[in-house]
Amino acid sequence: MCFIIFAVMSKPVLHTVLSPKLLDIYDCTDTIVVIIDVFRATSTIATALYNGATRIIPVDSVEKCISIGAQTKGITAGERDGKVIPGLQYGNSPAEYPESFIKGKTLVLTTTNGTKLLHMALNAGASDVITGSFPNLSAVCDFLLKENKHVLLGCSGWKDKFNLEDTLFAGAVISRIKEHFSIHCDSSLMAEEMYAQHKDNMLPFIRKLTHWHRLEKFGLEKDLEYCCSVDVANVLPLYKNGALIVG
Amino acid sequence: MCFIIFAVMSKPVLHTVLSPKLLDIYDCTDTIVVIIDVFRATSTIATALYNGATRIIPVDSVEKCISIGAQTKGITAGERDGKVIPGLQYGNSPAEYPESFIKGKTLVLTTTNGTKLLHMALNAGASDVITGSFPNLSAVCDFLLKENKHVLLGCSGWKDKFNLEDTLFAGAVISRIKEHFSIHCDSSLMAEEMYAQHKDNMLPFIRKLTHWHRLEKFGLEKDLEYCCSVDVANVLPLYKNGALIVG
Numbered sequence: 001m002c003f004i005i006f007a008v009m010s011k012p013v014l015h016t017v018l019s020p021k022l023l024d025i026y027d028c029t030d031t032i033v034v035i036i037d038v039f040r041a042t043s044t045i046a047t048a049l050y051n052g053a054t055r056i057i058p059v060d061s062v063e064k065c066i067s068i069g070a071q072t073k074g075i076t077a078g079e080r081d082g083k084v085i086p087g088l089q090y091g092n093s094p095a096e097y098p099e100s101f102i103k104g105k106t107l108v109l110t111t112t113n114g115t116k117l118l119h120m121a122l123n124a125g126a127s128d129v130i131t132g133s134f135p136n137l138s139a140v141c142d143f144l145l146k147e148n149k150h151v152l153l154g155c156s157g158w159k160d161k162f163n164l165e166d167t168l169f170a171g172a173v174i175s176r177i178k179e180h181f182s183i184h185c186d187s188s189l190m191a192e193e194m195y196a197q198h199k200d201n202m203l204p205f206i207r208k209l210t211h212w213h214r215l216e217k218f219g220l221e222k223d224l225e226y227c228c229s230v231d232v233a234n235v236l237p238l239y240k241n242g243a244l245i246v247g
Numbered sequence: 248m249c250f251i252i253f254a255v256m257s258k259p260v261l262h263t264v265l266s267p268k269l270l271d272i273y274d275c276t277d278t279i280v281v282i283i284d285v286f287r288a289t290s291t292i293a294t295a296l297y298n299g300a301t302r303i304i305p306v307d308s309v310e311k312c313i314s315i316g317a318q319t320k321g322i323t324a325g326e327r328d329g330k331v332i333p334g335l336q337y338g339n340s341p342a343e344y345p346e347s348f349i350k351g352k353t354l355v356l357t358t359t360n361g362t363k364l365l366h367m368a369l370n371a372g373a374s375d376v377i378t379g380s381f382p383n384l385s386a387v388c389d390f391l392l393k394e395n396k397h398v399l400l401g402c403s404g405w406k407d408k409f410n411l412e413d414t415l416f417a418g419a420v421i422s423r424i425k426e427h428f429s430i431h432c433d434s435s436l437m438a439e440e441m442y443a444q445h446k447d448n449m450l451p452f453i454r455k456l457t458h459w460h461r462l463e464k465f466g467l468e469k470d471l472e473y474c475c476s477v478d479v480a481n482v483l484p485l486y487k488n489g490a491l492i493v494g
Contacts, residue, residue, distance in 0.1 A: 019266075025408055161272055162434045164436065164437060167433075185457060186410045186456055186457050190441060
């Protein structure tokens, strides 16, 4: 009986954060923050590392991207509002980073939402920062189960607005690991329910989302479908010494 | 054909705001903001007005509640963290305001979440501020259809966190009026889907919510069930000259 009570009480706590603007409501200390930006930063990060990139340096401004790119001889890449930023070499599409191109290289990346949230989580004192999207769903879940720490699932949204693709990924994580965590927040309940409702019809459903409509006009439908494909780039991007590396 | 195009283009825009912290992402000008705080401020407001209160003065601090209560000879009422505030006369339960008590009186009310969001919307320049909850669902929908302006459905949440009961009410409004508005936001899509999924099993579902667990320990289960009852206090609380009156 005592053992059961202890086991229940000792579960780490998991919360889902639906927008970067809500991050400061939560305590990040002693907590793993999972940065989620399904369309497309965290899908691109998983893919580039899976395809052999040495490291990815996430930066929160174009100026830093250019200067750190020069210092590290890295590839500068970034996107604002779904388009490649003038002055940078590449964009934010996972398809731009096949093994034949990215293996052994450093990527310096800035994006509208995901890299911004990552820096917010670091500044808030997160003990570990990792990135997640459907292409590396299993690696994220395995890490969270192994570490057994508190977790914040951080949805990057779009310019601080709620979005559903990040929420669906949070729901996918919750549905896999919930037995091992103490979860009592409506955000997580909603994310899990939305995922349960749409997991078997994900591709038709994502066509209803605002981000799909924003990006499809750039001919990015294939990209977006890839970003919802489970475990196709199943590595764990872990932030360490200023860069995301395979954890 | 021209008429059809014009009719489509001229639809006003509706967004759902999932937390007071997200309000400043949206433009409130020329917009009706619906303040939603199902558990319990906006359920209490509808009920007190339905039962004959002359006006309700929403204030954002206990000090203002006491001083305005003295000036107006009004009843001072308020809640913080689900409990009556020491120094005020009444709490935030709709059951405290039957016709036999409240008719012809002024209520000065301060609450944790709803009255705070109402003042934020006023400060952000909303053209109209109304309050909504399940007890006055039809009155809210009728007003929004009649006015034909842009709409923000503002969920009060709990201390800036997302909550599901306010989201479900937003979904109920959307499901009734969506044909008449241009709606392209993931928050609204999610709210509508969550409502569709739970509208026929609302009372069992609300027992899963964090706010239920927070308030049930004060013996408020009946209150919470009442707050989810459709059209039992079907008036429109409209903010005018510093007070909510029947619109």
